[in-house]
Amino acid sequence: MTMAFQSATAPESRAEPSAVTQISEGVFAVSGYLPTSRPATWMMPGLDGLLAVSCYVLRDGDRAMVIDTGLALHRDEIRQGIASLLEDARIRELIMTRREPDAIINLPFLTKEFTLDAVYCGGVLNPLDFFERVDQKSLESHISAIAHASVEWATPGSALNVGRLSLEVQRTKIVVLPKNHLYERRTATLFGSDTWGFLSQPHSAALDIVTCWDERLSRHNIAAYLRHKFDWLCGIDTSPIEEDLAQLQQSCEIRRICSTYGGVIEGAPLVARVLDETIAAVRLLSHEPIVDRLKGFDRARFEAALAS
């Protein structure tokens, strides 16, 4: 069963547009919605209704931290939602969970319109890791060119304070490109980026908060999502990935998971079960064949392309 939830305890002085959903004390989602029939590479086939694509805002006192930026297609909703949440924030910062466009495409307008004090990205500052540094330099140059902002690197394991809230950077192995989960300790909220991005919903009134078990959270459904988004998991030795997830489960109490795509998984028992199912899902994928990238492409198809 899924239940939609719009906060009954929205901040008194803040009139929130419909794109904003309060998730917990000081934790807000700003969402746009896509029909699940719309083609997107990260949209799991077979979903019904709408899929939310969200960024999040942490607020405490005069500080605000934006997590990711939402889609350019939803720029108006994002602008309106973030404006309402950042209105009285004196210190405004942003952190990205990934360096992929669905996580940072709106950064130029956010830096320009909301005068961000810092833009953070999780990353290891290892002077000997050439590739990590190349990747970081590429991102720094890119952000500088498109958003006229500099990137500050937050080392995995470190924490960024947002008033009484504390956001910890955690590396994860379920990645395509470098990615971090973020964990807010006071509210026990895990920002899971695209690791669990499959909970669609029937409406766009507010971001769905899923509080009860349903089949969408089963290992088979999670495996279907992971197979779609992270198909390199198929046929590999997944034990390092399973250990990484088990470590996540053991290292902190998680009361909810907030994702870039889709609804929130709410409640410590439900989260624990979802993590167990995710480990099982990853193991299921290890038994599948490695994806055949050449499937469907042969000499006849190539020659047909030449003749067309």
Place this chain on the structure above:
Amino acid sequence: MIASKPTGGKAELPRLVTPSLLWAGGCMELELDGELVHSHFGMYAIKGSRRSVLVDTGHPSHADRIDEALDAFVGSRGIDYIFPTHGEFPHFGLMPKWLAKYPQAMVVGDVRDYSLYYPEHADRMIQLGIGDAVDLGDRKLVLVPAIWNDLKDTLWAFETGNRALFVADGFSVTHHHRPGTCGLTAGEQPVPDRKMVRLLSELALQWTRYMSPSETFAALDGLIDILGPRFICPAHGSVIEAPEAMLPLIKQGMALPSVTNPPRAGAGS
């Protein structure tokens, strides 16, 4: 045979690979152990008898030099198609710039996500898939499967006139090089060290940390057998002008045990 020659063992980008194939872009420069080291962020332009295409868009920090190189290469004829191999910023981030500069240009490839990122250009995107081709007049750009990729929308492409295979993030084995050698082809440089090939592969493509890339060699060989490329053109590495000589070396390196996720004692056999 490469159309332009290195001077004194050095060559910079842009470089003309053939009269109809331009290798452009630039490098990131870093200091490593007290020495300056470069890393490619390349892109390509292909000039057909009737139309031209960009393969990848280049990194924003190289925008001005790519702009100049394209002016010299295609002149007032302009660019008709832009094919980002995938939606990662170093590969598609300059799309708005080239769409503004070349108002007739259309974006082709797996563009499913792009209108979410650049909705103002949604009417200039054409969804193509594996086996589809872009007609440039005397040659075609055929979209082919990406055997090695990161993002799901990655496509490789084969240009039939030069028999050039564009491989996005694949073949990043010469990513790491010294200043002044950015435009050298793989054959103009020392043979890459096998362990470095393995390390660079898994740093560029994270999934290779958890599996042996040799599992993918049959698909790669199958594709190479179908296409018979004369050039392999990576975004993050040097142009490989003799694939038949270089491929065995690359495969030997990639087949080594993982460097960043080494096999555990007692695991497997």
